[in-house]
Amino acid sequence: MVLTEFKPVEELLIKLKDEKKIFILGCGGCTEGANTGGKAVLASTKEKLENEGKIVTGVMEIDFLCQKALIRARIKPVLDEIKNAESILVFSCGIGVQSTSAVLAKVCHPALNTITFGGITGTWQGTERCDTCGDCILDYTGGICPYTACPKKLENGACAGQSNGKCETDPERDCGWELIYKSLKKMNKLDILNKFIPPRDYSKILPSPALRKTRLWALDEEEII
Ligand code: SF4
Ligand code: SF4
Numbered sequence: 442m443v444l445t446e447f448k449p450v451e452e453l454l455i456k457l458k459d460e461k462k463i464f465i466l467g468c469g470g471c472t473e474g475a476n477t478g479g480k481a482v483l484a485s486t487k488e489k490l491e492n493e494g495k496i497v498t499g500v501m502e503i504d505f506l507c508q509k510a511l512i513r514a515r516i517k518p519v520l521d522e523i524k525n526a527e528s529i530l531v532f533s534c535g536i537g538v539q540s541t542s543a544v545l546a547k548v549c550h551p552a553l554n555t556i557t558f559g560g561i562t563g564t565w566q567g568t569e570r571c572d573t574c575g576d577c578i579l580d581y582t583g584g585i586c587p588y589t590a591c592p593k594k595l596e597n598g599a600c601a602g603q604s605n606g607k608c609e610t611d612p613e614r615d616c617g618w619e620l621i622y623k624s625l626k627k628m629n630k631l632d633i634l635n636k637f638i639p640p641r642d643y644s645k646i647l648p649s650p651a652l653r654k655t656r657l658w659a660l661d662e663e664e665i666i
Contacts, residue, residue, distance in 0.1 A: 443471040443534040445478075445553040446652060448577075453530070454493060456550050456580060462496045464519075464526035466541060466549075468506035468533035470564070475657065477553050478502075478532045486530070486552070498526040506537030507565035512544045523547065528580070534558075535571030535579060535586060542584020543569070546627045549584055551577035556648045575645030581636055583624030588641070590617025596638040 457463060465483050472478025480502060487497045499522030503515045516523070523529065528548040531538045534555040542549045554575050570589035578596075579586060588594045592610045599618035602609025606619040625631050652658055 442474050443536075443558050444475050444556040444648065444652070444657075445472055445534050446556055446575075446649065447477055448552055448554055450489065453550065453552060457490075457495065457528070457530070460495075460527040462498050462526045463490055464498050464523050464529045465490075465500045466506070466529050466531050466533075467500075467502040468504075468531075468537045469502045470505040470507070471534060472532055472553065482532060486532075490530075498522045505564040506531065506533040506540055507567070507569070509540045509544050509567055511564065512540060516544070535573075535577050536565055536567075536569045538577065538579045539569035539571070539584050539586060540567060542579065542624065546624075548580055548628055548630055548633075550580040553577065554645070556652065573646060574641060575647070576642060578638055581633055581638055582621045583628060583630070583633075585617060585621045585624055587617055587621065587638075590615075590620055594641070596641065598634070 465486055467478045467483045469478065483500050483502060487500055490497055499519050501519050503512060505511055523545060528550055529541060529545065530552050531541050531549045532552045534553065535551065538549050538551045554577050555571050555573050556575055557573055558571070571586060572588035574588055587596055592608065593600060595618065599616055600609065603616045603619065606616055608614040608616045625633055648658065
């Protein structure tokens with residue numbers, strides 16, 4: 442199971458400060474097991490956002506957000522509600538946020554941080570990859586993970602080795618930052634590129650002491666019975 446933790450509410454509100462209309466999308470897979478998702482979490486988030494003066498255009502849970510085909514199949518009835526929103530707040534691991542961004546070409550704010558992929562990962566069958574950094578920044582990178590799409594894990598644009606949109610490490614491989622640029626352009630959000638992303642804090646890759654004290658963590662780490 443993929444373990445995720447909530448981003449602090451204060452951090453989410455800063456991310457959403459310039460946006461009025463939000464759609465909330467939740468994964469019904471690993472997040473339910475990790476207690477970071479499910480209908481109750483989505484409903485209480487809706488209430489919190491509305492108390493902050495936001496308009497929640499819709500709320501939806503899809504069994505597994507790590508599968509783009511499933512998202513495409515399920516999302517159709519709420520497409521108008523999504524189009525009506527300025528962004529989507531996604532409760533899933535980094536793979537789910539990447540899949541959602543790829544399907545909907547809209548800024549997707551990760552509501553969770555991905556801590557570990559210590560087990561089977563839902564129905565994930567796609568090309569998206571997550572490096573379990575513990576501080577998801579996909580809303581600043583068009584839903585493309587810079588830590589997996591770029592071999593150098595660069596956070597603020599392409600290196601000088603990029604050539605015709607291809608990576609200097611492999612001419613067959615798209616440059617991750619070219620993909621980020623194209624994705625943000627499709628979302629009409631190139632202005633996000635002006636934001637400086639601070640250097641990665643590698644201490645966040647470790648599950649937090651609080652998480653390591655939970656029963657869920659103990660179960661995940663349990664020796665063979
Ligand atoms: S930024 Fe990348 S590595 Fe970090 S949680 Fe998001 S998808 Fe995973
Ligand atoms: S060419 Fe692009 S993907 Fe390759 S290392 Fe440089 S920035 Fe990263």
